[in-house]
Amino acid sequence: MQFIMSVFVCFWLLLISFAAESKQDSPSVHSAPILLYHHVADDTPASTSISVEQFKQHMAYINEHHTVLPLTDIVAAIKANEALPSNALAITFDDGYKNILTNGHPILSDYNFPYTIFINPAEIGQRANQLSWDEVKQLQNEGVLFANHTMNHLHMLNKEDNESEDEWLERVWSNVSEAQTVLEQKTGTTVKYLAYPFGEYNQALAQRVEQEGYVGFGQHSGAAGPTSQISALPRFPAAGPYASLKSLKTKMASLALPVTRISSPEPQRDFEAPGAITLTINDEKIDLGRASCYFNGNKIRSQSDEQQLSFTLEQTLPTGRSRVNCTVPSSQFSGRYYWYSQPFFVANKEGKYPD
Numbered sequence: 097m098q099f100i101m102s103v104f105v106c107f108w109l110l111l112i113s114f115a116a117e118s119k120q121d122s123p124s125v126h127s128a129p130i131l132l133y134h135h136v137a138d139d140t141p142a143s144t145s146i147s148v149e150q151f152k153q154h155m156a157y158i159n160e161h162h163t164v165l166p167l168t169d170i171v172a173a174i175k176a177n178e179a180l181p182s183n184a185l186a187i188t189f190d191d192g193y194k195n196i197l198t199n200g201h202p203i204l205s206d207y208n209f210p211y212t213i214f215i216n217p218a219e220i221g222q223r224a225n226q227l228s229w230d231e232v233k234q235l236q237n238e239g240v241l242f243a244n245h246t247m248n249h250l251h252m253l254n255k256e257d258n259e260s261e262d263e264w265l266e267r268v269w270s271n272v273s274e275a276q277t278v279l280e281q282k283t284g285t286t287v288k289y290l291a292y293p294f295g296e297y298n299q300a301l302a303q304r305v306e307q308e309g310y311v312g313f314g315q316h317s318g319a320a321g322p323t324s325q326i327s328a329l330p331r332f333p334a335a336g337p338y339a340s341l342k343s344l345k346t347k348m349a350s351l352a353l354p355v356t357r358i359s360s361p362e363p364q365r366d367f368e369a370p371g372a373i374t375l376t377i378n379d380e381k382i383d384l385g386r387a388s389c390y391f392n393g394n395k396i397r398s399q400s401d402e403q404q405l406s407f408t409l410e411q412t413l414p415t416g417r418s419r420v421n422c423t424v425p426s427s428q429f430s431g432r433y434y435w436y437s438q439p440f441f442v443a444n445k446e447g448k449y450p451d
């Protein structure tokens with residue numbers, strides 16, 4: 097009996113040491129993916145929803161393979177160029193739907209995952225499908241971080257008739273600061289994070305975001321790292337057409353492609369074909385010869401030398417949101433990819449940006 101007991105204890109100790117080792121084993125990296133969800137529900141618009149069942153599957157997979165960190169930890173690390181656990185990621189939601197509380201939160205709490213919700217203060221408590229301020233407070237007491245998604249979810253790039261550039265920027269910025277004031281009053285938060293509604297921004301707005309001391313978050317894909325634009329950090333949409341766990345696994349394992357210069361970084365465009373855009377990447381460990389670039393899922397022409405990757409987009413851009421994604425397999429981390437996304441935003445004939 098004693099022998100059986102000691103075998104059992106030995107086996108148990110062995111298991112513990114294995115578990116401890118697999119947690120410490122991963123080498124560190126300097127970037128992390130940020131996931132973006134909206135609805136967690138079975139009866140909401142398909143393009144921005146994930147079913148409760150599928151959300152459970154995502155979280156179970158993440159629990160087994162990833163380290164979920166607060167968004168603030170990831171932002172602090174990439175600002176300081178500090179190492180992150182090799183499998184780190186952050187979880188975010190946009191729009192403040194009530195089904196985050198009723199369907200998402202119980203699952204996230206079971207795993208003790210920290211997460212962030214970007215909300216529109218003018219919408220909170222105003223519709224049956226939105227969180228109320230009491231519910232915001234309740235979630236905040238349970239560790240959820242709330243941040244700015246503008247007052248009322250406007251298309252920030254839309255201009256009013258006869259509005260000058262300066263007038264436009266002042267108008268959209270006062271919307272952001274009003275939302276921030278309400279957030280501060282209601283939640284006491286001091287975090288200055290802005291998620292652009294629809295992921296839409298231009299360089300003038302991004303510059304203002306940075307000048308005002310904010311961190312900006314988009315909806316173009318890729319891991320966020322020290323070379324990412326801090327006023328337009330990428331996030332991986334993880335619901336709707338992007339909810340398949342198979343493709344999400346690759347995204348959750350992705351690394352930021354360390355792009356230090358973009359020849360043509362403006363995402364706000366007209367229909368005109370962008371032509372060649374060159375990315376500068378100073379990292380001898382990355383073999384740019386193995387890069388592939390895609391526009392709306394189709395492979396496009398690209399060429400590279402040791403420090404530059406150029407892609408050429410010969411077709412005109414569609415109205416609304418589109419993007420080029422470039423990936424390069426990592427030689428250091430087998431099966432993982434460096435990932436970079438460049439978004440484009442094109443207004444319709446009336447000069448407005450569609451939902």
Ligand SMILES: [Zn+2]
Pocket residue numbers: 190191245249293294
């Ligand atoms: Zn939104």
